Amino acid sequence: MFRLAISLLFPVAATAEKWAVIAAGSSGFWNYRHQADSCHAYQLMLKSGVPAENIILMMQDDVADASENPFKGQLYNKPGNDSPDVYKGCKVDYAGDKVTAQLFMDVLTGNAQRAKGKVLKSTEKDTVFVNFVDHGGVGLVAFPNGPVLHVKDLSKTLKTMQSQKMFKQLVFYMEACESGSMFPDLTQDGKILAVTASNAQESSWGTYCGDEAVVKGKSIGSCLGDLFSVNWMQDDDLGKYSSETFKSQISKITKLTNKSHVCSFGDKSFENEVIGDVEAALGVTVEQTPVGSVDVRDLYVQQAFWTWSNAADADKESAWKKFVQVMKSREADDAIFQSITSTACSDVNKIDCQQKLLGDQNELKEVECHYNLVHTFHKHCPASESHYSKGGWNGYNMKFSQVLANLCENQEMLGKAPEQLDELVRNSCLKTVTPELAVVV
Numbered sequence: 001m002f003r004l005a006i007s008l009l010f011p012v013a014a015t016a017e018k019w020a021v022i023a024a025g026s027s028g029f030w031n032y033r034h035q036a037d038s039c040h041a042y043q044l045m046l047k048s049g050v051p052a053e054n055i056i057l058m059m060q061d062d063v064a065d066a067s068e069n070p071f072k073g074q075l076y077n078k079p080g081n082d083s084p085d086v087y088k089g090c091k092v093d094y095a096g097d098k099v100t101a102q103l104f105m106d107v108l109t110g111n112a113q114r115a116k117g118k119v120l121k122s123t124e125k126d127t128v129f130v131n132f133v134d135h136g137g138v139g140l141v142a143f144p145n146g147p148v149l150h151v152k153d154l155s156k157t158l159k160t161m162q163s164q165k166m167f168k169q170l171v172f173y174m175e176a177c178e179s180g181s182m183f184p185d186l187t188q189d190g191k192i193l194a195v196t197a198s199n200a201q202e203s204s205w206g207t208y209c210g211d212e213a214v215v216k217g218k219s220i221g222s223c224l225g226d227l228f229s230v231n232w233m234q235d236d237d238l239g240k241y242s243s244e245t246f247k248s249q250i251s252k253i254t255k256l257t258n259k260s261h262v263c264s265f266g267d268k269s270f271e272n273e274v275i276g277d278v279e280a281a282l283g284v285t286v287e288q289t290p291v292g293s294v295d296v297r298d299l300y301v302q303q304a305f306w307t308w309s310n311a312a313d314a315d316k317e318s319a320w321k322k323f324v325q326v327m328k329s330r331e332a333d334d335a336i337f338q339s340i341t342s343t344a345c346s347d348v349n350k351i352d353c354q355q356k357l358l359g360d361q362n363e364l365k366e367v368e369c370h371y372n373l374v375h376t377f378h379k380h381c382p383a384s385e386s387h388y389s390k391g392g393w394n395g396y397n398m399k400f401s402q403v404l405a406n407l408c409e410n411q412e413m414l415g416k417a418p419e420q421l422d423e424l425v426r427n428s429c430l431k432t433v434t435p436e437l438a439v440v441v
Contacts, residue, residue: 016168018050018129019122023104024059025134025176026395027144028388029068030303032075032222033206035059037133037175037229039090040077044233045129046089056107056118058094060144068221076215077225078234079208083215093118101149104132105157110166124165129173133229135296135394136176137401138200139364140374147378148393151364152371155185158192167191169267175229177203177296177398179263181364186266193267195250197228198260201361203399204228205259207293210306219310222303227293231256259293297399300326300387329384332432333397336381340428344407344414344421353413361402362409369408369418373425374401381429392429 022045024038038059045055064075064087075087094103094117106115108130110122122128135142139151161167172194174182181200186192197204208224215224224230231253247268254262294302304326308319337358345353364370374393381392388394407414407421416424 015125017054017122017126018048019054019120019126019167020045020050020056020129020131021104021107021120022055022057022059022131023099023133023143025099025132025141025143025149026388027060027062029063029066030222030300031134031388031395032063032069032220033077033208033225034133034175035061035063036075036077036086037225037233038131039075039086040225040233041131041133041229042090043084043086050129052091055091056093056120057091058099058103058107059092060099061092061095070218070220071215076220077230079212079214079224081216097145099144100146101143101153102146104143104149105153108157109160109164120161120166122166125168126166128161128167128170130170131173131175133175133226135398136174136179136182136204137393137398138178138181138405139367139370140393140398140401141174141176141179141182142393142395142398144388145390147375147391150371150374151182151184152367154182159185162190162192169193171195173229173232175204175226178401179204180261180265183265184364188267189269191267194265195253196263196265197226197257199263200363201402202260203295203297205257205293206296206299209294209299209302221307223294223299226296227259228253228257228262259295297396300396301330326387329387329394330396332382333384333394333400336397336428336432337400337403339432340407340425341403343424343428344416348414350413357403357406357410360406362406364405364409366405366408366411366418369411369421370401370405372418372422373404373407376422376425377404377429380426382432 022038022041024034026034038057042055042057046052063069064073073087074085076083077086103115107119110119112119120128132141140148142148161170168191170192172192174194175197177198178200179196179198182196183194186194205227206223206225207227207230213220213222213224250262250264304323308316308323311319341354341357344357378391378393383389383391384394387396404425408418411417411421
């Protein structure tokens, strides 16, 4: 879809350039889809006319050569016998431990000294496309190393880019749960348009999962893509919309992404412009929703169960132990937030206090309070090996970021200052037993 957006956003000008920053924020084979999405996006940027030297890609890059991958050194973003290898020619600029939220911000703001590699060098004449793919929660998205990226820091980064006049127009596609919570400060005239896979209160969805993740007759063993990302990229692959507006394109992707609510934020002043002639890449367009879609919050459990049910007899026992361990990790995450909310309500004379903290969806307004609680949780809560996390947050428990927002928004009811809430979260984390240390039976 961005290929189409490029035609729209750029008036023909010799001095204007196209730039793209693509980031996959996860690691591990069960997050295969994120790196496949990102490499597919990289291929589309090249086809859209973005020079390779102007594309910056960061991802853990641990999936293509993973022992579980039936096609070593290859990644596929859709099933079928003729599915293209999106990893071929996909040049990763930052991999492994380098991939952090801080690096992402440094690349976007052109801080080469700290990034120690390629960064955006765009100007006020240029168009910038940013694509982020990973797990998220209310007010945060994850990276495979270091702390999460909080909405406070993302907002500051985008404002810095504006003040440094680093773009004429910027398009930001974000694939993550609750990604609609990440762009509260965008304005109608800020020249930034953000499109998210979900609103601020729901999950995004993986797709081509389970029995649908079959390429060239082999089961991949992990979801191949994310529903929103697959929809906009396959739409771009098929692109035959020479007279359509950008608004119409977003509307089409919104319809296809039928498991969550695609949202757009910021400057929509160019939505009604005609995209212009676009060369068809693959012939006839067929509109259909990819099958085998799974709520991202349930994906690890679904994947572990699928692996067990499809394992050879010799592998059944180890696959079952993995499934049980994933369930234990999930239960441990639930218990942590039960403990946090129980402690917060222990001296509150309100019968439904804990229920409100666990179930309400308060809008995030106390950003500083939430920012501190999010980072405290990352630092002090145990990491879950079963969920490929290196800090307290993981793909499942990020849904509880809403609970931390509820704590911050209910300080008066709880009778607790932000510092007390921070101590409460830290203490609840420190007394938690790491689920991987539990004995599997």
